[in-house]
Amino acid sequence: MAVETDPAFTAAAALLGAGVLAVPLFKRLGLGSVLGYLAAGVLIGPFGLGLFTDPEAILHVAELGVVMFLFVIGLEMQPSRLWGLRREIFGLGAFQVAACGAATMAAGIAIGFPPLVAFVAGMGFTLSSTAIIMQILEERGDIATAPGQRMVSILLLEDLSIVPLLAVVALFAPGGGEATAMDRLTSVAIAAAAVAVVVAAGRWLLNPMFRILAAARAREVMTAAALLVVLGAALIMDLGGLSMAMGAFLAGVLLSESTFRHQLEADIEPFRGILLGLFFLSVGMALDLAVIGREWPIVLAAVLAFMVVKGTAIYLVARLTRAKHGEALSRAVLFAQGGEFAFVLYTAASGSGILPGETQAVLTAAVILSMALTPLAMLVLRFVLPKPKPAEIEEDFAGAGGKVLLIGFGRFGQIASQFMLAQGLDVTAIDNDVEMIDSAGRFGFKVYFGDGTRLDVLRAAGIEEADLVAICTDRKEATSRVVEVIREAYPMKKLYVRSFDRVHTIELIEAGVDYQVRELYESAFTFGQAALEGLGVDADRAAEIAADLRAKDAERLAIQQAGGFITFGQQLARSRVTPQPLVQPKRESKRIDRPDPAPAEGARTGWS
Known part of the structure; x- marks a missing residue:
């Protein structure tokens, strides 16, 4: 029917x-x-x-x-x-x-x-x-x-x-x-x-x-x-x-x-x-x-x-x-x-x-x-129509030049720069985001407008006087291009670089950077260790697991850089750390709205 x-x-x-x-x-x-x-x-x-x-x-x-x-x-x-x-x-x-x-x-x-x-x-x-x-x-x-x-x-x-x-x-x-x-x-x-x-x-x-x-x-x-x-x-x-x-x-x-x-x-x-x-x-x-x-x-x-x-x-x-x-x-x-x-x-x-x-x-x-x-x-x-040019700021780099040249003043660069500023080091920061530069100015930071992939901009910003270049850009292609430009012109310059992922990390190591760290690496380790402690694992035990995982990650990275291949599961099978049963933490209170501790004297606020 x-x-x-x-x-x-x-x-x-x-x-x-x-x-x-x-x-x-x-x-x-x-x-x-x-x-x-x-x-x-x-x-x-x-x-x-x-x-x-x-x-x-x-x-x-x-x-x-x-x-x-x-x-x-x-x-x-x-x-x-x-x-x-x-x-x-x-x-x-x-x-x-x-x-x-x-x-x-x-x-x-x-x-x-x-x-x-x-x-x-x-x-x-x-x-x-x-x-x-x-x-x-x-x-x-x-x-x-x-x-x-x-x-x-x-x-x-x-x-x-x-x-x-x-x-x-x-x-x-x-x-x-x-x-x-x-x-x-x-x-x-x-x-x-x-x-x-x-x-x-x-x-x-x-x-x-x-x-x-x-x-x-x-x-x-x-x-x-x-x-x-x-x-x-x-x-x-x-x-x-x-x-x-x-x-x-x-x-x-x-x-x-x-x-x-x-x-x-x-x-x-x-x-x-x-x-x-x-x-x-x-x-x-x-x-x-x-x-x-x-x-x-x-x-x-x-x-x-x-x-x-x-x-x-x-x-x-x-x-x-x-x-x-x-x-x-x-x-x-x-x-x-x-x-x-x-x-x-x-x-x-x-x-x-x-x-x-x-x-x-x-x-x-x-x-x-x-x-x-x-x-x-x-x-x-x-x-x-011709392709629109990015917004530009009239910038003469007056006053630029210091021990540290920081390229990319986003969330990562803002936090990293505070360590150097706390030590009293002179930091020159450049970025090509106009809105971010304006925002930084409202918080008292001097950030110069400039494209870090251009050698003339780097020279104007004082790269020749800098003891260290911190590359904190958030795009993989831009970061790699900055490293390439600096390594060609200044092969002995000390480069500390924010990496995007494992593949990018290997590329940076092969490019000869002095230090690299994946953008989520440290925060993920801190988070994982804190989560274990929140589940009742002893603090020493959580630190031991974190140290073992760091060693495994470094070993796996070295093998991958050499062209080999090893999985995390294979490493875990020969782990030096034996899993332990969890001890449930005591729940003292359901209240979670505890006041934040007061910031340290002189700490900068308003930046994530």
């Missing part, structure tokens, strides 16, 4: 299968995940294999992915940080929206649209895709950078712009002038009340609620609460006539300084990723290939005209606001497409009689094509 399959399960399997197959392929080709989702959507949509006939229904659900994405971004934007971006949001953002709106409206008139239709078409294209831009910025790791923060600020202003634009559409719609001033004031009051409710809930309600839920120790309830916060904030803002994404973003900002921030982000992340992928799939499915085939000249003209004109306007705005050429060009290409808010604006304009049905279909197809072209344009831009 045949078993009927639920269409919902078939649809879910098709969506997941399309994403799972397309995204890794497109990322492998260097085209990015967004284009993979869009292509998969076209393939399984009504104009491809026809597995789905109503992409709009999926799009409404998938928009929650954008909502959750903005919530996660909000969690990273503390109110003080957001306040610091107020000029970028309301200055740079408003400038770009106004310039792009005027330019795209002019392009619409040039294409042949009436002025009101050109205004709606141009402003819809002016609102860039938050989902695509944020996804690309996240994949490139640029959200936290200064150019990335400016782009986020512009996106926030664009999201806010949808509200007055919808009001303008209602005002200029046939019969739209009948709305009274009182109606408009009521709409503004409702919107303001929605914002006030979200702010009040985030400030006085959410933290106490999460404390109660955390005390209940029900993980699934915490996840449900996180989803409730996102959807609730989005729903309140939607009822107030505002953007759901802006509601979620506001909720995230209000929770950005909460102790539950990281837990919320971890709970939302899986849903956010799946729904955001579903959003891109549904956008691909919504691409009407019949309209493109029938009206391809005007669709192509609209895509090219709007993207070129908008990109040019963005570049000019960026340059006028003192952005460098590379940043301005990158912003122009990334923002040149239309976005998901264009669908909202075009649908509202079509429903109010401003946009004819065929014009709406053409504009929607143009926006979707522009979204699909953005990842390709960014790929081309990577070959056009």
Whole structure:
């Protein structure tokens, strides 16, 4: 007997299968995940294999992915940080929206649209895709950078712009002038009340609620609460006539300084990723290939005209606001497409009689094509723009030179340097991490900016006067390169090196370093010995085991360096230490919050 399959399960399997197959392929080709989702959507949509006939229904659900994405971004934007971006949001953002709106409206008139239709078409294209831009910025790791923060600020202003634009559409719609001033004031009051409710809930309600839920120790309830916060904030803002994404973003900002921030982000992340992928799939499915085939000249003209004109306007705005050429060009290409808010604006304009049905279909197809072209344009831009140089600091190495030259001032180098400083030795430290150098300066450390793999930098830092060079970098390749450069120029210089692993240790020994230690070696030995003592093993016995293991490790390392092979099990079989039964320690108290001992006089604090 045949078993009927639920269409919902078939649809879910098709969506997941399309994403799972397309995204890794497109990322492998260097085209990015967004284009993979869009292509998969076209393939399984009504104009491809026809597995789905109503992409709009999926799009409404998938928009929650954008909502959750903005919530996660909000969690990273503390109110003080957001306040610091107020000029970028309301200055740079408003400038770009106004310039792009005027330019795209002019392009619409040039294409042949009436002025009101050109205004709606141009402003819809002016609102860039938050989902695509944020996804690309996240994949490139640029959200936290200064150019990335400016782009986020512009996106926030664009999201806010949808509200007055919808009001303008209602005002200029046939019969739209009948709305009274009182109606408009009521709409503004409702919107303001929605914002006030979200702010009040985030400030006085959410933290106490999460404390109660955390005390209940029900993980699934915490996840449900996180989803409730996102959807609730989005729903309140939607009822107030505002953007759901802006509601979620506001909720995230209000929770950005909460102790539950990281837990919320971890709970939302899986849903956010799946729904955001579903959003891109549904956008691909919504691409009407019949309209493109029938009206391809005007669709192509609209895509090219709007993207070129908008990109040019963005570049000019960026340059006028003192952005460098590379940043301005990158912003122009990334923002040149239309976005998901264009669908909202075009649908509202079509429903109010401003946009004819065929014009709406053409504009929607143009926006979707522009979204699909953005990842390709960014790929081309990577070959056009020169590879960005690492951040540099004007450094003359004045005052550099001492008994010790320390290369790499991360966690390892910070601790190692304290021994030399405690002895009163003069230490010159160099690193190429600008943020770390700034942080070190706030704690009273002078760290010079420089690349330790360059011989001229090493000489400027005083390597010739140094009695010892401590190489504390955290990347295996960089460490090996520094050793190679120094050994070639200064073969007699004393080198003490942080090693990455056993293989790297053998390479360093063969390179002739004077001392090496694997970065986790000593801490692991200390930890293991302390664990034995915690399990009731006598301190002398634990020390004996540690000494025996050190001897075995040194023996095994020597054999491996000579090209031989010996396992830890083989060494353990001929061990000099016989295992002893454990003696369980007496549990005197369950209290673990003992105060830390006071630091020694003159000890430096604040560094791990």
